[in-house]
Amino acid sequence: MPELPEVEALATFLRERAVGRTIVRADVAAINAVKTFDPPLSALNGAWVTGASRHGKFLDLEVAGEAGLLHLIVHLSRAGWLHWRESLPPAPPRPGGKGPIALRLHLAPEFEQGPVAGFDLTEAGTQKRLAVYLVRDPLEVPGIAALGPDALTISRDELGRVLSTERAQLKKALTHQAVLAGVGNAYSDEILHAARLSPFKNTAKLTDDELTRLHEAMASILGDAVERSVGQKAATLKSEKRSGLRVHARAGLPCPVCGDTVREVSFADRAFQYCPTCQTEGRELADRRLSRLVK
Incomplete structure (x- = not known):
């Protein structure tokens, strides 16, 4: 998408x-x-x-x-x-x-x-x-x-206010357009990996340090992607997006940060990818819809 x-x-x-x-x-x-x-x-x-x-x-x-x-x-x-x-x-x-x-x-x-x-x-x-x-x-x-604040321009404090009221899994909140506008499945995987946060982390339980890491990762990942994309021909944008991804759509490949194998959680019509070492303290998330939350 x-x-x-x-x-x-x-x-x-x-x-x-x-x-x-x-x-x-x-x-x-x-x-x-x-x-x-x-x-x-x-x-x-x-x-x-x-x-x-x-x-x-x-x-x-x-x-x-x-x-x-x-x-x-x-x-x-x-x-x-x-x-x-x-x-x-x-x-x-x-x-x-x-x-x-x-x-x-x-x-x-x-x-x-x-x-x-x-x-x-x-x-x-x-x-x-x-x-x-x-x-x-x-x-x-x-x-x-119905759009929420734009993910490219939202401040750290506004991001904290928005997420604190959601009480949802972080992955779900980042991709809910009424919460945060512009982020989908691919870039949410990249943002969470850069922020070293579990996709199943509860938004209401983010610490100040975790919120700062999340906001910095969002600004960095999206800003870099915009910089790479703007100026490209429409025909080359898809390949440019794929070339910049570290974990999304890379299940089974080594994490470019730590070398662990990138894992995948699948749902009915989509999947997301993450690195256990970087994001879940080495724990592998169950590959099913009713996975237990990783705190």
């Missing part, structure tokens, strides 16, 4: 490539991906792109046209992605087709004789969760209205 650093990089990419260009049209191939109807997507026709930003893991393309200022907001979910094309075919993708394309946005050429560029929003797999919204205010998107 694209998380805060990748979405931040996509927003930066679109600011460089799309801002100032006029939208020719939006083609919808997967109607179930579009979650709003007023204003209609046809309101994008003839509008120009004025900015691109991020709300947690939501990507926000700001446009201005006859309908006023609008926001084309995308949540890429677990298997969605944005593919930039310097030249798009004039024919729209087949609606309701079996291909991965959910929506295609055509942008007018930068120069009069240039090609029509733009991007495809695609989603792999059978769980179609990619979501597209066209709204006048980002807060009209329920997921944005």
Whole structure:
């Protein structure tokens, strides 16, 4: 799943490539991906792109046209992605087709004789969760209205206040977007490993030292990932993310810090990874949903 650093990089990419260009049209191939109807997507026709930003893991393309200022907001979910094309075919993708394309946005050429560029929003797999919204205010998107503080800018004290009221497993709290916006499965594994904290640690029982380590790890991991990602082409962001991971998706491999074997805990539809030596005082967590908490 694209998380805060990748979405931040996509927003930066679109600011460089799309801002100032006029939208020719939006083609919808997967109607179930579009979650709003007023204003209609046809309101994008003839509008120009004025900015691109991020709300947690939501990507926000700001446009201005006859309908006023609008926001084309995308949540890429677990298997969605944005593919930039310097030249798009004039024919729209087949609606309701079996291909991965959910929506295609055509942008007018930068120069009069240039090609029509733009991007495809695609989603792999059978769980179609990619979501597209066209709204006048980002807060009209329920997921944005419910977001907690942004993980990249939250202060140590605010992080402490937020977590102290949760009384939940640390891994769960870090990935709950209403608690903390922007962190998903991969970067939460990396943050907890850098902070030397168990995924099952109770948030209400964090000591001052543990809270400081967690906040510093969050700032370091996310800041480094943003620095590596921004400036990358959209096509290379996924591989850049994988190259920077120390424990996530590395079960069975040696921990780069201590050399212990990275372990995995699996659930119904996902898994997380951790290092016993670095994070759980050498104890291996049971690989089942009802694992006992490691204090």
